[in-house]
Amino acid sequence: MASTYTPIATTTLGSSQAGVTFSSISGYTDLKLVINVGTNVNAYPFIQFNSDTGSNYSLTELLGNGSSASSSRGSSLSHIQTFNINTTTAIDTMVTWDVMNYANTLTYKTVLERASNAGNGTNAIVGLWRNTAAITSIYVGCINSGVARTFNTGSTFTLYGIKAA
Amino acid sequence: MRGTGTAGTVDYYALTFNGDTGSNYSTHRLDGNGSTAYAQSSSSGTSILNFCVPNANTTAGIFGAAIFDILDYAATTKNKTVRVPSGADTNGGGQVNFDSGAWYSTAAVTSIGISVPAGNFSQYSSFALYGIKG
Numbered sequence: 001m002a003s004t005y006t007p008i009a010t011t012t013l014g015s016s017q018a019g020v021t022f023s024s025i026s027g028y029t030d031l032k033l034v035i036n037v038g039t040n041v042n043a044y045p046f047i048q049f050n051s052d053t054g055s056n057y058s059l060t061e062l063l064g065n066g067s068s069a070s071s072s073r074g075s076s077l078s079h080i081q082t083f084n085i086n087t088t089t090a091i092d093t094m095v096t097w098d099v100m101n102y103a104n105t106l107t108y109k110t111v112l113e114r115a116s117n118a119g120n121g122t123n124a125i126v127g128l129w130r131n132t133a134a135i136t137s138i139y140v141g142c143i144n145s146g147v148a149r150t151f152n153t154g155s156t157f158t159l160y161g162i163k164a165a
Numbered sequence: 166m167r168g169t170g171t172a173g174t175v176d177y178y179a180l181t182f183n184g185d186t187g188s189n190y191s192t193h194r195l196d197g198n199g200s201t202a203y204a205q206s207s208s209s210g211t212s213i214l215n216f217c218v219p220n221a222n223t224t225a226g227i228f229g230a231a232i233f234d235i236l237d238y239a240a241t242t243k244n245k246t247v248r249v250p251s252g253a254d255t256n257g258g259g260q261v262n263f264d265s266g267a268w269y270s271t272a273a274v275t276s277i278g279i280s281v282p283a284g285n286f287s288q289y290s291s292f293a294l295y296g297i298k299g
């Protein structure tokens with residue numbers, strides 16, 4: 001029987017930090033990355049694959065902010081990012097990324113993201129990495145207007161592997 | 166998933182259970198196309214469906230994705246509900262979806278069919294079924 005949600009690695013920040021890297025990823029069919037994070041400034045969590053900082057990412061977003069729903073798009077980006085997670089109160093944001101068929105070397109990689117913050121809203125994103133390389137590492141960072149920000153102490157990051165039969 | 170269709174850029178998948186092609190399905194869709202968020206629904210349909218299958222008019226290598234969560238699939242006393250986040254981004258086009266679907270049958274789900282009615286799935290499309298045990 002196929003095993004589901006095998007934890008590959010988990011990190012809990014002991015001090016504020018700009019990001020976390022999961023590396024040497026192999027042996028699974030799909031990946032699920034789950035983070036529960038906070039910031040003290042305006043910041044947008046993002047992911048990059050295989051240390052690629054080129055303009056090879058894009059996304060389409062569906063966002064609800066408590067009063068209205070909207071959709072937006074970003075093309076030729078340097079990462080796939082979610083919404084601003086900073087709030088005036090200590091409300092962490094949960095973000096999940098599903099990375100299907102991450103190890104194949106024949107297709108670009110498509111990612112499904114979901115984020116929820118009781119203070120700011122909820123969203124869904126489909127993201128694209130235009131590269132056929134197998135994903136072997138994932139970097140999770142946060143940024144605002146091109147300036148790196150830091151996640152708060154206590155933020156958690158867990159990468160799960162899912163293996164097909 | 167990627168399809169061989171040649172109309173537009175993104176085609177829809179069709180999900181069915183137990184080979185049932187009758188008008189026994191409905192779908193509620195909350196979608197974003199990059200500029201507008203919108204909601205739609207269909208009832209008495211022959212499948213659960215939404216658009217996330219890039220077709221032959223998109224750049225080679227681009228594939229869409231969908232996750233179908235089928236809760237209590239083996240129950241024989243209730244209709245079946247499915248939750249489906251899905252989407253396809255084409256670096257300038259595409260859409261993201263958050264849907265629910267229903268199959269109006271109390272039969273246990275013993276088989277699942279997925280197709281792209283506008284053509285065939287392209288090579289390198291991949292499908293995995295996982296069981297989650299309580």
